[in-house]
Amino acid sequence: MVATKEFQVRVKKRERVVPMHPIVQHNLPLSNLDLLLPPKDVGVFLCYKRPSYSYRFWSFELMVSTLKTALAQALVHFYVFSGDVVRNSKGEAEILCNNQGVEFVEAYANIELCELNLHNPDESVEGKLLLPKQSRVLSVQATELKCGGIVVGCTFDHRIADAYSGNMFLVSWAELANSKPLTMMPSFTKSFLNPRLPSSYDPSLNDMYIPISTLLPPRENNNETPPCRNDPLLSRIYHVNAKEISHLQSQTNGTKLESFSAFMWKLISKHASISQNEPKVASSITCKMGIVVDGRTRLVINKGDNNSMHKKEIIGCYFGNVLSVPFGEKKLSDLIEKPLNLIAQDVHEFLRKVKSDEHFRDLIDWVEVHRPKLCLAKIYSNGRDDGPAFVVSSGQRFPVSKVDFGWGKPIFGSYHFPWGGNAGYVMPMPSSKGNGDWIVYMHLTQGQLEFIEKEASHVFKRFKLF
Template sequence: MDGAKGDFSVEMRRKEVVAAVLPMKEHRLPLSNLDLLLPPVDVGVFFCYKKPVSATGEDNIPFTFTSMVCVLKKALAQVLVSYYTFAGEVVKNTVGEPELLCNNYGVVFHEAFANIELRDLNLYNPDESIEGKLVPKKKQGVLSVQATELKCGGLVVACTFDHRVADAYSANMFLVSWAETAQSKPLSLFPSFRRSLLNPRHPGRYDPSMDYMYVPISALQPPNPCNQVDHLISRIYYVEAEQLSELQALARGSGQKRTKLEAFTALLWKIIASGEGGSCKRCKMGIVVDGRTRLSGGDGKEGETIKTYFGNVLSIPFAEKTAGELRERPLSWAAEAVHNCLESAVTGEHFLGLIDWVEAHRPEPTMATIYAGGSSEEDCGPAVVVSSGQRFPVAKMDFGWGKAAFGSYHFPWGGDAGYVMPMPSAVGNGDWVVYMHLLKGQLQMIETQASHLFRPLASHHLCF
């Protein structure tokens, strides 16, 4: 690709605040106990569009950057009526916990121009092409948006949102609703903000394993000394469906079929462990689990409500094995360990217990243990979190000028643990796009040992 060094400039041309089109009564909305498990980190997402094939859109208005931005802003103002939390602000309550001030502050909307063509964007290295250029830094509010015109007439639409307010499932709901609104379609889903769905039980109860999976922030140790010689960087890879099927077959053990995500996670775990010098180093692998289907309570009205719940409904169980075990044992063994880890968190009782665990520790801030990484010489092996992005709605992100040629989350969160998210390709053929935020040495191991599987994202992988 041209521009492989990310050597292009972005000119910020305009900034304004887009508020919901209808006024609302100002009120405060508490964060749920599951929201309170998230540190104050922002998550980015972006979609790339080629120059519109059709010359005009609705009402025969020509598709120019200005007209497309008008569509985005108008639809945003409308959809914020339903997704009003994205137009609010995060403030502190009387005991110092974060909560939402629903005041229709609005969304900061940036307009920009980048002197590069879509085909030349080095999406394999988002640290150079995306970070600080095409995905906005959120300085105010809960959500920030940037629309960037490319030299070829293409467009990049990017958002950055506060993870404490929404998980990926919630953000995906919003993104689809935004695109539907832009095309004057009825919303396929309406968000629910019923915090009572995640209320703690009285008396509360939880399994002792929660004290292993989650930790009060005051109990955290200093940063992992082993990681100070390396640093986390971001890369995006393309994985073909055929390779995923072959990997899934290799992960089958004793007649037990494993999912593609389990097989993928197992391979990633083994590769990362192979780079550890000592066989006794503990390697942690966490998997993000969405609790909506676990808490749905059947097919009744309450079940439907929790499926459209807007907020965080996540748990991050993790497994821990030595580097020696992971190197010596077959892929099927690692896949079974991943499967068993997931089994511990795919029940309604697990999520109810997690809600109760947070309640027992409030107002002390808490977080997932795996995000803390190892902190001692004996326990300074790697820690990585895998989050399935298979619901990523890249195929649905049509604002009226065509489907996205590419889309991805962008989450260089800055913690000690690595983060990996596989998502469906915009091509829609079963291929994956995989965003990785890992140590530089870990990525080198992946590219050395599994170059046949993880191919650096290139322009021919885009849906042109």
């Protein structure tokens, strides 16, 4: 493995960027789907080359000024990012929209863009290009590099926004930096996700979600991450050629994501089987794979309203979490022996069951019945002791090419989410080149990553920026 070049990051300035026009202070309750997310931070970073000759007037100081001015404008519309997470009388999290602003960090890193080993974000990104969020809902870091390039990083509270919402914010921020009107105005109408009266749900949801209190002994009834085992979870970034993605899909009748997920399921299972010293034990172990499903295209709003375009507009602009995490569970032997097309059919089947308005309404009601208990997706706590488990979250709508603040498009962008559970996490995203290639962020055990690099080296290439 290529060693990461050692470099230091010097924080030059910390300040708070507040909305250009403050709103009236108020409390905004989280939706039932927001309440399913643990208090975890999600990072995203974008790398920009030194502005070319056509952008010769740009300096780091001017870039930062542009970022802060546009951020102050964006916070007028995305005001939840300038608030605080507080507890209500029931002990549940909600947003205090108080115009307190966003932490903005200016930093300098004594390394050139071409020297960054982004294949290993644990060393090159974590705690450097994405400093820990000290407080609040969102923090932003602009890091000047020795070559004149810049890395813009954001860290936000996942309870407040999913990736779709984060993408909406990034695009709007860039549009305002270029004095363009917003193409999408965020909606915070949480009533769109209100539970039904009376609440009812399919019992199968009890197998998908679980109260956190049932996962730990009573004296440890909290959200602490389970202790790390001998094989630590690490983050890595890979490049996958468009031809390899198409080849995987050609072996199945599924979508690219279904085919890719089936391939990952097979790889993780094969590694688990090889890792077992006793074949009889290995034959009884299962492997779980979850896939994050966005409910925005599934939910139906205002069923009496025949204006379908109006419905799509409301759903598309909704800011918050609209996610479900169904998963499949199969014996290692079945996943190893089955051809890829049959595994892809299994993936398609467990996804089909949740791609409906009814499923998401049921999920909202399930949370309502269990409130104020904190709950989360069951697969988040699975893995290690009861067989491997991981989640695939599609980042195909990551708008990397649209986040141009005025000095050129990013040459690379990725989410960074070492989420802290026992289960692994995999997120494929489009390459900034726009040629159909994928960038795949993985947060898996060291053993799993080493096996994948050996077994599927033709698919997963260690990412190199240049």
